Amino acid sequence: xxxxxxxxxxxxxxxxxxxxxxxxxxxxxxxxxxxxxxxxxxxxxxxxxxxxxxxxxxxxxxxxxxxxxxxxxxxxxxxxxxxxxxxxxxxxxxxxxxxxxxxxxxxxxxxxxxxxxxxxxxxxxxxxxxxxxxxxxxxxxxxxxxxxxxxxxxxxxxxxxxxxxxxxxxxxxxxxxxxxxxxxxxxxxxxxxxxxxxxxxxxxxxxxxxxxxxxxxxxxxxxxxxxxxxxxxxx
Amino acid sequence: xxxxxxxxxxxxxxxxxxxxxxxxxxxxxxxxxxxxxxxxxxxxxxxxxxxxxxxxxxxxxxxxxxxxxxxxxxxxxxxxxxxxxxxxxxxxxxxxxxxxxxxxxxxxxxxxxxxxxxxxxxxxxxxxxxxxxxxxxxxxxxxxxxxxxxxxxxxxxxxxxxxxxxxxxxxxxxxxxxxxxxxxxxxxxxxxxxxxxxxxxxxxxxxxxxxxxxxxxxxxxxxxxxxxxxxxxxxxxxxxxxxxxxxxxxx
Numbered sequence: 001x002x003x004x005x006x007x008x009x010x011x012x013x014x015x016x017x018x019x020x021x022x023x024x025x026x027x028x029x030x031x032x033x034x035x036x037x038x039x040x041x042x043x044x045x046x047x048x049x050x051x052x053x054x055x056x057x058x059x060x061x062x063x064x065x066x067x068x069x070x071x072x073x074x075x076x077x078x079x080x081x082x083x084x085x086x087x088x089x090x091x092x093x094x095x096x097x098x099x100x101x102x103x104x105x106x107x108x109x110x111x112x113x114x115x116x117x118x119x120x121x122x123x124x125x126x127x128x129x130x131x132x133x134x135x136x137x138x139x140x141x142x143x144x145x146x147x148x149x150x151x152x153x154x155x156x157x158x159x160x161x162x163x164x165x166x167x168x169x170x171x172x173x174x175x176x177x178x179x180x181x182x183x184x185x186x187x188x189x190x191x192x193x194x195x196x197x198x199x200x201x202x203x204x205x206x207x208x209x210x211x212x213x214x215x216x217x218x219x220x221x222x223x224x225x226x227x228x229x230x231x232x233x234x235x
Numbered sequence: 236x237x238x239x240x241x242x243x244x245x246x247x248x249x250x251x252x253x254x255x256x257x258x259x260x261x262x263x264x265x266x267x268x269x270x271x272x273x274x275x276x277x278x279x280x281x282x283x284x285x286x287x288x289x290x291x292x293x294x295x296x297x298x299x300x301x302x303x304x305x306x307x308x309x310x311x312x313x314x315x316x317x318x319x320x321x322x323x324x325x326x327x328x329x330x331x332x333x334x335x336x337x338x339x340x341x342x343x344x345x346x347x348x349x350x351x352x353x354x355x356x357x358x359x360x361x362x363x364x365x366x367x368x369x370x371x372x373x374x375x376x377x378x379x380x381x382x383x384x385x386x387x388x389x390x391x392x393x394x395x396x397x398x399x400x401x402x403x404x405x406x407x408x409x410x411x412x413x414x415x416x417x418x419x420x421x422x423x424x425x426x427x428x429x430x431x432x433x434x435x436x437x438x439x440x441x442x443x444x445x446x447x448x449x450x451x452x453x454x455x456x457x458x459x460x461x462x463x464x465x466x467x468x469x470x471x472x473x474x475x476x477x478x479x480x481x482x483x484x485x486x
Binding site: 060062063064065067068070072073083084086087088089093094124127128130131132133134135137138139140141142143144145146181221225229 | 298300302303306308310321322325326327328330331332367370371373374376377378380381382383384385386387388389390424463464465468472475
């Protein structure tokens with residue numbers, strides 16, 4: 001049975017491993033501080049490290065020439081950055097950028113590939129998480145076809161809340177623009193809308209969720225679907 | 236669905252099956268069943284369980300997401316470059332997508348249990364070439380999905396139509412597509428009028444010719460110029476997936 005480790009915040013993908021497997025990885029895992037806006041990898045560049053966030057939060061951004069970036073997934077303590085390495089590919093078509101400062105456990109690509117090849121349980125957990133990531137990507141693709149920016153903003157804020165485990169967090173308008181794939185004016189309009197409905201307060205990059213239930217009702221149902229999948233997967 | 240044996244069909248028509256190592260081929264080929272896939276057939280419901288994995292040869296499958304209000308849009312396509320059933324061998328419970336046959340044709344299916352056995356065969360040592368191929372295909376599929384997201388956000392209907400036509404063409408042996416504008420509208424999640432307008436532009440520019448239910452691509456290069464970069468990104472992911480295998484096999 002997995003043991004509850006002594007870290008103040010843990011990565012649940014790693015915690016799902018039996019203690020002995022975790023101990024083997026532990027020597028190669030280095031705790032690092034990730035800061036808001038830091039780029040962990042870019043499209044076309046070899047991925048140098050995998051990261052298992054503990055209390056940090058990372059966005060995966062799809063890029064399009066001449067346009068805002070678009071957030072397609074959020075990775076927090078439930079997941080891992082560097083999935084392409086686990087799939088045998090050296091780089092990613094998306095960009096990984098830190099959205100919430102905090103800690104992560106980091107391992108070099110070489111170490112990870114070596115450990116991964118030998119550890120069937122790690123493979124199983126990472127593959128299972130890959131399915132969760134695919135479900136997020138699927139949802140993002142559909143969401144961006146059909147849903148309005150206010151509903152998408154609400155969803156993104158709720159996903160952030162769930163992963164940082166707090167109703168207060170820091171998010172600049174520029175960052176939100178890259179999440180939502182809209183320009184600043186679009187972000188402002190959407191944020192004002194949610195603020196007028198008394199669902200959030202938003203001041204100088206500091207967001208507070210005032211009415212969680214209300215925000216869930218304002219979000220597109222993509223939020224509930226992605227959250228539901230994570231719950232099922234961990235059961 | 237009919238199971239047919241015919242000399243016209245071969246496993247090699249699917250690019251993943253074409254590069255199976257000898258021992259894997261010997262184990263699997265008695266169980267790879269040729270099936271006909273008629274237009275519109277639903278292979279898997281949203282949140283359904285797959286009982287088989289499918290390797291299309293001439294058929295093209297579409298992974299759609301169906302919204303609460305019934306609207307739907309294609310998230311990714313699966314043709315002769317790939318396999319349907321990634322979530323199965325990756326250990327996910329179900330897939331949020333519904334899978335339908337978008338272009339009628341054939342493919343090979345393999346019982347889910349046998350796929351899982353083969354995938355897990357190497358156990359802790361992931362040295363299996365088939366495994367590696369399936370994992371790399373998973374990455375290519377994920378690239379398609381994230382590209383669809385950004386394409387839906389930023390690119391015009393005309394650009395999306397070009398991208399979709401090109402990806403479909405890559406999965407077919409000729410430059411003829413049998414499909415209605417209505418169906419394409421359903422794929423892209425846009426109104427039929429939007430597709431008619433975009434197709435009209437492409438036709439006037441001499442890039443395609445459309446008559447009811449058939450699109451002939453006249454100028455592929457021209458379509459590529461009009462498509463958003465999403466087409467190139469996805470195509471490069473597919474090429475990369477296979478070229479590594481081919482170079483290892485000395486092709």
